[in-house]
Amino acid sequence: MFCFQCQETAKNTGCTIKGVCGKPEETANLQDLLLFVLRGMAVYGEKLKELGKPDRSNDDFVLQSLFTTITNAAWDDQRFVVRIEEALRRRDQLRQAFLNAYKEKNGSDFTGTLPDAATWTGDRATFAEKATSVGVQSTAHEDVRSLREMLVIGLKGIAAYAEHAAVLGYRKPEIDDFMLEALASTTKDLSVDEMIALVMKAGQTAVTTMALLDEANTATYGHPEISEVNIGVGTNPGILISGHDLKDMEELLKQTEGTDVDVYTHGEMLPANYYPAFKKYPHFVGNYGGSWWHQTSEFESFNGPVLLTTNCLVPLRKENTYLDRLYTTGIVSYPGAAHVADRPTGGAKDFSPLIAQAKRCAPPTELDKGTIVGGFAHNQVLALADKVVEAVKSGAIKRFVVMAGCDGRQKSRGYYTEVAENLPKDTVILTAGCAKYRYNKLNLGDIGGIPRVLDAGQCNDSYSLAVIALKLKEVFGLDDINKLPVSYDIAWYEQKAVAVLLALLFLGVKGIRLGPTLPGFLSPNVAKVLVEKFDIKPIGTVQDDIAAMMAGA
Structure with missing residues (x-):
């Protein structure tokens, strides 16, 4: 196995024996094989679209299959085996549909070359062996591997959000189309510029998907309230x-x-x-x-x-x-x-x-007492916009610090608690995702009735934080989102956080601090591109980072 899709990956390089998350090698390999067959499905899906015969019958299956490979979701190898078999069946149906459509349009049989992902055949007796040759390291060039995996890892997060929306009956065909485009692209020899463009398109698709999920959740269950x-x-x-x-x-x-x-x-x-x-x-x-x-x-x-x-x-x-x-x-x-x-x-x-x-169980054993406050999604915060803007104009609020993202086990994540505790009293923390558990039970007070921790919700509700930032940009008449008194100190753990990161980059946000480590899937050259183009930086010491953020750096 080789897996470096989460923040806890061994030595920030890659898990090779067993995942730090607990994922056994056999499970990791089956996930690699499932992704391999999905790439084959995408090749035919893309070709059918080019021939004017798009097939939408596999959209749900692709979303759910990508979702199963996300960190800490699916642990049952037998369910992966069954899903791989189903993927092969669906891929071969797509293959036949493509061959038929090609012959219908061109009057002759297809004689071109296809990638291994589109042609390999096997049964469960051969799955284990094949899986060892189709994982991350099957791409030899370090930078190509880095860009491909950044795309696929972000794609997994997008798929998770798209699946949540689909469950509520909300779909957008352009999201499913991008799934095929992105998966199929990893079977092609593309230039670095083309691969970077696809990563940015993933950010755009992540914004679209989170907006769709926001619409699905709020239309179905109402807007979150304080x-x-x-x-x-x-x-x-x-x-x-x-x-x-x-x-x-x-x-x-x-x-x-x-x-x-x-x-x-x-x-x-x-x-x-x-x-x-x-x-x-x-x-x-x-x-x-x-x-x-x-x-x-x-x-x-x-x-x-x-x-x-x-x-x-x-x-x-x-x-x-x-x-x-x-x-x-x-x-x-x-x-x-x-x-x-x-x-x-x-x-x-x-x-x-x-x-x-x-009914046969004892009541829960008490862990905490009291309450915590949340519900500051975009609709609720924008309802308080006048109050927030006045607090900024008066100097009562000097800065917003976006501390969204994921929590995790590493002791270094205590950094986020310390940042929250030590930020000046005239700062407000905007959060979403489970990163908030590092500080949402602290008594940080309020600024003129505005709580100093504004929790928008789940990790997908990072979209709300983007909406709030864009609205503030409009209210203050700024031409660049980076001129707002907003700093980004993001914690990441898994693939949905990567989708959120790509969304922020697409929206033009620069100067993001990312921790507790930079992703292990970034090669030195790809990391250099992100630093030069977007000013992404690793976290430092609590005091140095707070001083830099308060200075707008």
Whole structure:
């Protein structure tokens, strides 16, 4: 195996024996093989589009397949084997459709060359061997490999967001078209300029996708509102839901209504507490615990069933006893965990096994007391625009610091807590994603009634932060987003954060501090391009970085 798609990758170079995330070599290799076959599907999909015979029947499959390869999502090798077999079947159908369309248009059979990803055939007996030759290192040139993988890693994040929107019935064909274009491009010999252009197009597509997901979430569940979220526990047994999928949240709340079973969010599901549609459920108690990497202790102490709706599931430790109350759904899988099947057309998922088990469990063990405040997505902040602008003009707010992104296990991430604690009292932190758990329970106060931590929501709600910045640029009559009193101190961990980063670069944001390390998938030459063109920089010391940000550097 060789995997360097997450921030924790070994020695910031690549995991080669077992993933730091816990991913076994066999699983990593199967993910590589699935991506390989998806590239073959993309080759034919692109060719069919060129022939005027586009095929949209595989759009969902491609999104979901890319999503399964994201960090901490799918752990069950058998499900990967089945998905690879399905990908081969779909690829061969596309191949035949292409050959037929080509002959129809040209009057002769296709005799050109095709990449191995489009022609290789095999069965599950050959999967393990083939997988060892199609991974990241099959691209020999370091810079080509870096640009291809930056594209594919960003593509995985875009696919995750697009899948969340698709679940709610929102699609844009240009997003699916880019999936094919990007995957197919990795089978071609392109110039560096062409590859960089595709990476920037990925940023543009990420903006489009996050805007679509924002529309899907707010049209379905209302605009997030400023909310005080309970972080204590009740006396009833409960179900804990983690991940990002709001439709799963909705169906779970409906099915637990009147059952004397409470529902709590965990990790990236915390922002569900901000949506009006969910506040009407009295048994929706609040949020339990912190970010994803605390789950082996927090799932244990919760005592009731735990539902994982997307990524952020980590392997259980030997001492953990919650496997028999761990449930996965959607693209998530884990050996030994019960899996809640996809919803039938026009129907809902069946969460009755979780509800029945919850009734037999003890209430959650208390971890925290009190409340935390969130719900500062773009609609809510823009409603306060006059107040915010006046605070900036009066000097009450000197600077905004965007500290969005991911949390993680490394001790160096304590940097973000220290930055939050040491920023001057006239600064406001804009956040989204689980990075907020490093400081959202600190008592940082407010500025004239404006909280000093404004939480927009999930990692995809980084789109809200971009909307806010663009609106401020308009209000202040600036011609460049980089002239705003805004600094970017971003924490990253996995592929959705890479999609957000590419989105910010596409929007023209410069001077982003990225940590706790720069991505291991950046070759020295590619890193140099990003530094020269976008002024991306690694984090430094807390005091030096705060001083530089306050000086606008």
